[in-house]
Amino acid sequence: DAKTTQPPSMDCAEGRAANLPCNHSTISGNEYVYWYRQIHSQGPQYIIHGLKNNETNEMASLIITEDRKSSTLILPHATLRDTAVYYCIVGYMEYGNKLVFGAGTILRVKS
């Protein structure tokens, strides 16, 4: 059911920016892009979401291409604690809409 494609894994040096890509070429006009992460076997943690415009919060930035067919999650200064599986999810902003998780990207931050 997952409507997104992400690379299986990525490495990043500690202190550098981590750029995680996501393809969602079949996204509908009113579907949002959401990012969650899961550290080890903990519960997934919400990071950020957006519709068309780029978004930034205290954790990350989300860059969505103009055609909305792909996006990039940016962790500006990755730390070892950012090592996790990152999930890119597309879905409607409607009550009761479930999260459909794909395989995600394993991000390894190395010192």
Place this chain on the structure above:
Amino acid sequence: EAQVTQNPRYLITVTGKKLTVTCSQNMNHEYMSWYRQDPGLGLRQIYYSMNVEVTDKGDVPEGYKVSRKEKRNFPLILESPSPNQTSLYFCASSSSGTAGGYTFGSGTRLTVV
């Protein structure tokens, strides 16, 4: 602290012995959901509830029951557990029910022997 609390964190049980995994949230959220996570299969929704006394099946509901008698609690019941229900379970809640607002519990690792 706003949180979703699951109990127990770890459970080993035998086939056929009824068990309940509890889930409680202190955020007055209407929407609650259960997921299971298995290697190679990712996270899959079991059941969800949009409010008190309103529950519905997710993608993998077979072998599970839920109830929502109170807003804060959403227990997951396995009437007759089988080894294929060995998994990592997560409860989640949301005020809006939208994908951007989920808070997940810490998980329950269940082993059925």
